[in-house]
Amino acid sequence: MSLLGTIVSKILHPFGGGEAQAAPGGTATAPAGGGAAPGGGASGGTAEVPKVDGKVDVEAVLTDLASKSGQPLNWRTSIVDLMKLLNLDSSLSARKELAAELHYTGDTNDSAAMNVWLHKQVIKKLEENGGKVPDDLKD
Numbered sequence: 818m819s820l821l822g823t824i825v826s827k828i829l830h831p832f833g834g835g836e837a838q839a840a841p842g843g844t845a846t847a848p849a850g851g852g853a854a855p856g857g858g859a860s861g862g863t864a865e866v867p868k869v870d871g872k873v874d875v876e877a878v879l880t881d882l883a884s885k886s887g888q889p890l891n892w893r894t895s896i897v898d899l900m901k902l903l904n905l906d907s908s909l910s911a912r913k914e915l916a917a918e919l920h921y922t923g924d925t926n927d928s929a930a931m932n933v934w935l936h937k938q939v940i941k942k943l944e945e946n947g948g949k950v951p952d953d954l955k956d
Contacts, residue, residue, distance in 0.1 A: 820905070820915045824939055825946050827903045829873045831866060831882075872949035875940075893954065896936040915939075 818826070867877035879892050882902050890898040896915075900907035912935060913925045919938045925931055937956060944950040 869949040875943050875948040876951045896932045
């Protein structure tokens with residue numbers, strides 16, 4: 818599964834409602850089947866994902882994960898912290914991989930600019946794939 822697909826799956830399907838996989842257009846789709854809970858383990862799928870207007874409430878899911886993380890993670894502005902919150906590799910090489918997957922055309926050696934762009938793109942992809950994203954996180 819693509820790195821973006823993993824991120825989308827862990828946020829939009831945190832209780833095993835399916836794993837998102839990157840579709841040819843760069844968006845993620847969610848087939849039926851079991852997925853992984855955000856903590857990495859499989860879940861029975863009995864918990865309910867918070868929703869707003871029929872969409873997964875991205876803010877509620879991430880705020881809940883952050884409250885349980887045991888460390889201060891600023892997922893609202895930091896792609897590194899967002900990836901850490903999801904128990905993903907947040908190293909520069911992993912972020913460069915995500916940048917390539919999302920067709921980043923900037924300089925990947927300018928990690929600050931790349932990180933800002935990555936965060937915006939991930940938030941955009943979450944919204945495109947059924948997530949309800951707060952207005953303050955949108956461009």
